[in-house]
Structures are given as structure tokens and as C-alpha cells.
Amino acid sequence: MKNAKVFIVGAGPGDPGLLTMKAAECLRKADVVVYDRLVSEEILGFIPRHAEMIFAGKAARDHAMPQDEINQTLVDLAKQDKIVVRLKGGDPFIFGRGSEEALMLAEHDINFEIVPGITASAGCGAYAGIPLTHRGLATGVRFVTGHCRDGHHLDLNWASLACPETTLVIYMGLINIEKISAELIKAGLPADTPAAGVERGTTPDQRTVITTLEKLPETLAKAELKAPSLLIIGKVVDLADVISWKTHAHESLLNEPS
Ligand SMILES: C[S@@+](CC[C@H](N)C(=O)[O-])C[C@H]1O[C@@H](n2cnc3c(N)ncnc32)[C@H](O)[C@@H]1O
Numbered sequence: 001m002k003n004a005k006v007f008i009v010g011a012g013p014g015d016p017g018l019l020t021m022k023a024a025e026c027l028r029k030a031d032v033v034v035y036d037r038l039v040s041e042e043i044l045g046f047i048p049r050h051a052e053m054i055f056a057g058k059a060a061r062d063h064a065m066p067q068d069e070i071n072q073t074l075v076d077l078a079k080q081d082k083i084v085v086r087l088k089g090g091d092p093f094i095f096g097r098g099s100e101e102a103l104m105l106a107e108h109d110i111n112f113e114i115v116p117g118i119t120a121s122a123g124c125g126a127y128a129g130i131p132l133t134h135r136g137l138a139t140g141v142r143f144v145t146g147h148c149r150d151g152h153h154l155d156l157n158w159a160s161l162a163c164p165e166t167t168l169v170i171y172m173g174l175i176n177i178e179k180i181s182a183e184l185i186k187a188g189l190p191a192d193t194p195a196a197g198v199e200r201g202t203t204p205d206q207r208t209v210i211t212t213l214e215k216l217p218e219t220l221a222k223a224e225l226k227a228p229s230l231l232i233i234g235k236v237v238d239l240a241d242v243i244s245w246k247t248h249a250h251e252s253l254l255n256e257p258s
Pocket residue numbers: 013014038088089090091092093094095096118119120121124170171172173198199200201202203227228229230231
């Protein structure tokens with residue numbers, strides 16, 4: 001294991017232009033890349049031909065490779081003295097299970113590095129014109145999962161989440177949206193709080209719907225938003241009316257995401 005190293009790399013939310021230079025350098029050096037479903041085709045195109053590619057899957061309820069198997073694969077590949085890139089959507093440490101993989105590598109005394117990526121909330125917020133904080137509208141932001149381990153009910157601390165001064169960003173929230181909306185309103189968040197759903201944020205297929213907390217389940221269903229979609233709830237959503245540059249801009253100085 002003289003040369004072995006595992007890079008746990010965040011690929012960002014989809015637009016290849018949002019890949020960090022460090023992530024691109026890791027891909028160039030890789031002997032093998034273990035990648036998730038959420039990594040876009042364009043980003044996979046950065047992987048050199050000589051590198052072996054292993055698909056690890058990962059969709060809520062549909063794990064192509066169970067997490068234990070992914071962990072073991074990383075250990076086995078490192079033991080073959082390889083440079084391994086574990087490529088994940090968004091940021092590896094935000095609902096990405098990168099920390100579980102890092103713990104396993106540390107347990108086996110394997111050299112590793114974490115390369116952060118742009119998380120979906122930063123990407124979707126920016127590309128939908130929804131700042132996650134804004135003076136006078138939101139003093140903070142909370143990242144929350146809307147999906148629990150299989151067989152477990154979504155049981156969040158609704159009272160602590162129902163704060164009108166905080167933006168709520170919900171990952172993997174589509175499946176439980178009825179419950180999320182109802183519980184937040186029951187806990188005191190006004191029913192007319194602005195709310196958005198962003199599907200495939202930062203990609204050319206991005207779709208955004210804007211409504212209120214109360215109408216969010218109905219609006220998402222009508223628009224047939226599918227995973228991966230992110231929900232953003234809070235007064236900041238109103239700003240999209242004015243600063244959703246992707247729909248307003250006629251041209252960009254940089255290339256549009258391909
Ligand atoms: C398992 S989590 C992984 C999050 C990832 N580690 C990150 O930092 O963005 C998957 C969820 O992230 C959100 N997500 C990831 N990429 C997205 C995108 N391009 N547009 C909208 N939501 C996205 C969705 O809520 C999706 O169900």
C-alpha cells in the first residue's frame with residue numbers, strides 16, 4: 001500500500017463547470033473511480049480512459065451497492081496499491097455518507113483525503129436565484145434530510161425547524177412532502193411561507209417551481225418534479241422573482257452549463 005490513496009471527492013450538483021480544480025486533478029490521477037448515480041455524464045467525461053470505473057449506484061430506496069460493500073470495495077482497491085477516487089454528488093460530507101467511508105478507511109489505516117464539492121443547496125440556490133440567507137429575511141439556514149433510513153418514519157424536531165427567520169433546505173424531501181408541509185405548519189411556520197422545489201439544479205434540465213409551504217405538496221405533484229429535487233422554504237424564496245438570473249439573463253459572460 002505504498003502509493004495507495006483514496007480521495008473522497010465531491011463532484012458538485014451537476015454543472016461540470018462547478019467541479020473544483022482539485023477534484024479534476026484527482027480524476028486525472030485516478031487508477032479507479034467509484035462513482036454515484038448523481039454524478040453527471042459530463043463530469044464522468046473527465047475520467048481518463050485508462051481509469052477503471054465502478055458504479056456504486058445510490059438512490060434513496062435503490063442502492064445498487066450497499067454501503068458496506070462500497071466501504072469494503074474502497075479498502076480492497078487501496079490494498080491493491082491504487083489511487084482511488086470515490087466520486088460523489090454534491091459535497092461528500094453533506095448527506096453523502098463520505099464520513100462513513102472515511103471512518104472505514106481510517107480504521108484500516110488507509111491514506112485518504114476529502115475534497116469538498118458544491119452542495120446541492122448552494123448550487124440550486126444560486127441557479128434558481130434564491131439566496132439561502134439575506135439580511136432582513138433569513139439569519140441562518142438549516143440543511144435537513146426529508147428521508148429516513150428504510151423502515152423508519154420521518155421524525156424531525158418540527159418545533160425547532162419552524163423558525164420564520166431561518167431558511168430550511170430539505171434534501172431528499174419529495175417522498176415525504178405532505179408530512180413535511182403539514183408538520184411545519186402545525187409547529188407554527190406560517191402556511192403562506194414562500195417555498196420552492198428545484199429539480200436537477202445547475203443542469204440544463206433544471207426546473208424550478210415556486211409556491212407556498214401549504215401548497216408545496218400539490219404544486220410539486222402537479223409539476224411532477226422528480227428526484228433529484230431540493231426543497232427550499234423561507235422568505236428568501238421571494239427573491240427569485242427578481243434575481244433568478246438563469247431565466248432572466250439573455251447571455252452570460254461564461255459559457256452556459258453544457
Ligand atoms: C443523498 S443526497 C446527496 C447530497 C449531496 N451530497 C450534496 O451535497 O448535494 C441526494 C439529494 O440531494 C439533492 N440533490 C442533489 N443534487 C441535486 C440537484 N442537482 N438538484 C436538486 N437536488 C439535488 C436531492 O434532494 C437529492 O435527493
